[in-house]
Amino acid sequence: MTVDLTLDVRDLEPPEPLEKVLEALCVLEPGQRIRMIHHREPHPLYPILQREGFRHDTHFTDDGIFEILIWRSPSR
């Protein structure tokens, strides 16, 4: 699965990162992935992803940023 959309939200204040990713989720097709780049872990996003049928994988990189990969759950 390739990354189809990169969202760099490091320079946005809360809750704009959440607003941006929720907008992107609305148009995400099965098989597509979003790569979100954030300077803190977006805890409020996770329950929303779970409820709306998305999966995610979060990495904390050596550069001190969080990379969150998001894709639609195949079962939904």
Next chain:
Amino acid sequence: MIPIGLSFQQAPPISVPFRFFLTAPLFLLAAAALLFAQGPDLMASRHSAAALAATHLLTLGFTSMIMCGALLQLLPVLGGVPLAHPVRVAWLVHAPLVAGTICLAMAFMSGHALFFHLALGFLSMAFGCFGLWLVGALRKIREGGASIQGMRAALAALTVTVAFGLILAAARSGGLAIPYVPLSALHPLWGLGGWTTLLILGLAYQLIPMFQLTAHYPVRMTSRLIPALFLLLTGKTLGAFVPGSAGQALSIAASLGLVAGNLWFAAVTWQLLSRRRRKVPDTTLQFWRLGIGLLALSACMALLPELMDDGLPESWLLMLGVCVLPGFILCVIQGMLYKIVPFLTWFHLQSAYPGLGIVPNVRDIHARFHADRQLALLAVAIATLAASSWFPQLARVAGLLWMIHAAWLEINVLQAAHIFRRVHRVARMRTAH
């Protein structure tokens, strides 16, 4: 350091913080109306009945009201600890705080002991319930960051403030002989320099980098400043009761430390705000800048009474009080409020109705506040009030400006509540079809 995220699953219902945020501007309005009605008489002395009533309408009715509401919302979110029975706790704090503030203002104005006794009862209940809840919540948080450390210190300072306040009220209502002069100076010191300032510091460590997109505060500040300020407040208190030159030296040393600590916080905050990553205009940033500027000015002004043997004119001390309370504290609290209120409105709606596309974004909600114009009015209102310390004939003009400011703030919080209710209604109609 891994940045801390917020845990919004733990957030209490929006009605919990909003009841405090909707009530607080009404007390600001009452204080302003009192200033307008009393005019120059109120500005005659910090200890005049009207000045004490107006001050407590501000400190209890506005500042503490918003800080209690904000803590009930933010502590579960920052600490990841759910608030047990949030609506019940909110009731037990909010209702007696409202009643106690009204009774205390009436007690100062009328001098009736009954009102003092009622105020003592209501305020003991409000702060007792709030303190017990806060102690319980803070004990559940294992890893306390600097913000949690600030809340702990603020709670301890609140306890001292309330204890001194209760003793002063008992003495004023008759019967209790106390060392009135030192206590009447230490009560506002712990209230403004302790409970309020320590909480503002703790919250700023978290909220400034997050909402203003700045670098983090230096660790040497976040780990040391709040405990140091608390110790200095304790030193100042001991200095007031130790007789002779030893007590005086301790008091002056503690004051110098407090001034230096507050100036350090002001300088670092100003520097962080000047180097924020996102260079778009933001009115809440200007509320912070004005507040921080007034904190630095107040700290410098507070030095003078310590260094002068003859004492300073009452006008100087009144102006110092204006720079601290309606100046620094109100500016910063309003800067926080204008971030938190649109954010909470949006977040609770978004959590409840994620897929319906009917939730306005935060910028749309904030745009309705016209906060830039309100900031200009606030700056003029502070300047006029400060000037009326020297020229009391300006007091009524200052009162009028503050009344407009308070009403405007109330309308803005009401607008956010109205947006919440409207979207909630539309969403229910849609899901019903």
